[in-house]
Amino acid sequence: MCENIQLMFAVLRISIYSLFRRLCCKGPPPVRPNFTVLCLGIGKSGKSTLLAKVSGESTDEIEPTVGFSIKALMFDECFVDVKELGGGDNVRPYWDRYYTGAQGIIYVIDCSSDEETMEKSKKEFDKAMGNHQLDGLPLLVLANYQDVPGARNESQIKQIFELETLDRFWVVQPCTASDKSSIEKGFNKFNSLLLSPARGKGEFDQI
Template sequence: MCCKGPNPTRPNFSILCIGLEGCGKSSILAVLSGDDLHKVEPTVGFSIKAILFEDCILDVKELGGGEKVRPYWDRYFQVFQGIIFVVKSSASDEEMEMVKQELFKALKHQQLKGLPLLLLANYSDVEGARSAEDITSLLELEKEIGETRRWEVLSCSIHDKEGLREIFSNYNKDLMETLETEIEKRKNNSPQHSHSNRV
């Protein structure tokens, strides 16, 4: 018998994953969870997938990005700790304008305010793919988001699993830091803490 204690509990984070149809949301999540890419089907309504990392578990709710589904996205908004928005790097100017509208419409929603945002520029390895810098500029993220939340735009490919794992590992650190800040804020605002300050 070994005297080793139980493994420390990993925190669970509820994450919202959205983006236009065909941007590769389901494929990215399949790669991260070790599923067969060839069996991935487009998400029509929503799907939930748990992705395990060494330091935490992400419970990702992915919403379908079709034209008939997007008007109902906000019905699925709930208590989340982070947002992943996926963009097709080679999207046309017209599609990018649609991305911009849908992204900021979501970010302005009361239940999503202030949450860490990871914007993934997917299919970065295809011809005509825009760089993360180009997408940042095109969507005017500096101007529209500024310092209202943690955010980052990163290029990725579903054919680079290690790269995706690294991107998510860094995003997980943002989630952890945000959680710690929130816990500290709640401690400082607790009645007991306020009372001790007055004594």
């Protein structure tokens, strides 16, 4: 008899505890972290088109960015505010004025460009990566225009831009505006990198 009473009280305590957990733990979903990142690249590398595509906006009649624009991207795991800086010759000298507060970097490359344009892109890349305000920030390289015959592949981009020498974590994503999934794949990698507490250097492969 006493054992039955003890068992009954034990079951009652479990039921009350379960109800308490359901009532107390019920509430709004956890707040997703928000990151502010820069999007760099020389003119006509495709920055605006790629960002419009991944955000679900129309890519028709996109005008070159003058100064900067901000695109708010929403993902399952986080929000990413992308500050896209214009890539024109008259804008690039002022890029560093917008570096403060950045938590990550996206660099877009036209992989189908001629040698002279590629050298210009590499020069601006080196200049940005060498700025102390961007020290150690994670990097996503979007290797754009992969649908153009003769476009440089991922291995070539790694070599040309000497990514293995960077003192930061980085990822490379071949992509094209005609394939939204290729851009999303790059952001999925980048978001994992932004969310990772790890800080170091080299290609980030913990994805």
